[in-house]
Amino acid sequence: MDIVTIKKIIQAALLGCTPDNSTVFRYAITPLTTNQPTIKIFYNSEKVAGKSFPKDDPAIYLALGCALYNIKACCKELSLEVSVDIATKENNSDLLALISLSKLPPEKEEISSTIQVIKKRHTDRGAYHKKISEKDKQAIQDITTRSTRNSTLLFESKDKSSLIKLIQKASEIRFQVKEIHALLKNSLQFDNSQPDGLHINTLALPPGGKYFLKFISKWDNLALINKIGGYKLLASQETALLKNSPCLLILRGKGSQLDFISSGEELCHVWTSLNNAGYSVHPYYVIPDILHRLDMKTLPSKHHVQAEHLLFEGAALLEKDKEFVYMILRIGKTKKSAIRSTRPDIESILSIEDH
Numbered sequence: 387m388d389i390v391t392i393k394k395i396i397q398a399a400l401l402g403c404t405p406d407n408s409t410v411f412r413y414a415i416t417p418l419t420t421n422q423p424t425i426k427i428f429y430n431s432e433k434v435a436g437k438s439f440p441k442d443d444p445a446i447y448l449a450l451g452c453a454l455y456n457i458k459a460c461c462k463e464l465s466l467e468v469s470v471d472i473a474t475k476e477n478n479s480d481l482l483a484l485i486s487l488s489k490l491p492p493e494k495e496e497i498s499s500t501i502q503v504i505k506k507r508h509t510d511r512g513a514y515h516k517k518i519s520e521k522d523k524q525a526i527q528d529i530t531t532r533s534t535r536n537s538t539l540l541f542e543s544k545d546k547s548s549l550i551k552l553i554q555k556a557s558e559i560r561f562q563v564k565e566i567h568a569l570l571k572n573s574l575q576f577d578n579s580q581p582d583g584l585h586i587n588t589l590a591l592p593p594g595g596k597y598f599l600k601f602i603s604k605w606d607n608l609a610l611i612n613k614i615g616g617y618k619l620l621a622s623q624e625t626a627l628l629k630n631s632p633c634l635l636i637l638r639g640k641g642s643q644l645d646f647i648s649s650g651e652e653l654c655h656v657w658t659s660l661n662n663a664g665y666s667v668h669p670y671y672v673i674p675d676i677l678h679r680l681d682m683k684t685l686p687s688k689h690h691v692q693a694e695h696l697l698f699e700g701a702a703l704l705e706k707d708k709e710f711v712y713m714i715l716r717i718g719k720t721k722k723s724a725i726r727s728t729r730p731d732i733e734s735i736l737s738i739e740d741h
């Protein structure tokens with residue numbers, strides 16, 4: 387196995403989803419002369435600590451699952467056996483996962499067809515057609531059943547409207563929490579000086595939205611407009627898109643570190659499959675994020691009652707059989723192709739270990 391192939395595998399991992407398109411991972415490979423190469427995935431603390439989600443946050447585990455899914459897909463095409471060791475939550479280094487590749491000589495060095503499939507996965511934050519055909523509904527249903535163990539698909543229904551109201555409430559909380567606002571502020575990119583982060587062109591903003599976003603990216607400004615209910619307006623803008631989309635998917639799990647990671651793999655599987663079948667996907671992480679912060683006691687106490695209400699009112703939809711909601715996906719057929727996020731250069735996140 388040569389360095390070019392290994393780099394292609396890591397490039398595929400980089401194409402996975404990460405919260406706010408932040409460069410949350412860095413990669414290391416052992417010398418390829420060992421004949422049994424390993425890829426290590428680290429939390430990129432130098433780049434994102436204090437600026438994105440912490441190392442042991444479910445958001446990081448979901449993103450790790452997505453990177454692993456892409457690595458495994460490439461290895462499958464190369465007929466390489468992979469074994470993955472996940473670093474325990476308690477380890478205090480930045481190591482998240484170690485992937486050992488088999489000694490088997492790859493049957494083919496080209497992984498272009500898998501990469502083409504992986505490349506199609508992307509976030510589409512634009513408007514979708516409200517109605518889809520029965521054939522499309524069936525296709526979405528088939529894809530989600532095939533690629534997820536534990537999910538609920540909601541087409542137009544009372545449950546879908548209830549879920550949208552819950553997302554609205556969670557979003558209202560989010561726009562009032564300085565710490566969450568700081569994550570958005572840290573990742574927002576208004577020009578092309580950075581290859582990562584959340585570029586405003588990928589946000590499908592209404593006219594003037596860019597200037598408004600720039601204005602509220604300063605916490606003091608957001609805090610000011612919040613006094614007259616700005617957070618409600620911002621949240622309802624987000625939910626308008628949900629109301630006008632044909633379906634939502636809720637992904638759930640048991641809440642352990644390993645389960646978050648394997649659900650991240652499923653998230654990537656369902657998302658990649660939907661995009662490759664011509665359906666658009668837009669993830670909403672606001673409910674799991676608020677509930678996780680409530681659980682970890684990192685949500686400011688003045689929002690506890692609102693967050694507990696959210697949980698109480700949404701109990702039937704959000705927590706089923708002692709399982710928690712991990713992610714909600716808006717799915718549909720887009721009206722306009724999405725502007726894609728870019729990624730940093732592989733050399734900036736890859737090192738070769740000499741032992």
Ligand SMILES: Cc1cc2nc3c(=O)[nH]c(=O)nc-3n(C[C@H](O)[C@H](O)[C@H](O)COP(=O)(O)O)c2cc1C
Nearest residue numbers: 403404405406407445448449508509669670671727
């Ligand atoms: C854990 C997690 C949470 C995310 N939450 C949201 C979200 O609430 N809203 C959103 O628009 N995108 C969300 N995303 C999508 C990322 O912003 C997106 O994957 C990233 O910007 C890279 O873009 P791409 O998916 O087009 O490759 C989330 C991604 C992950 C992994």
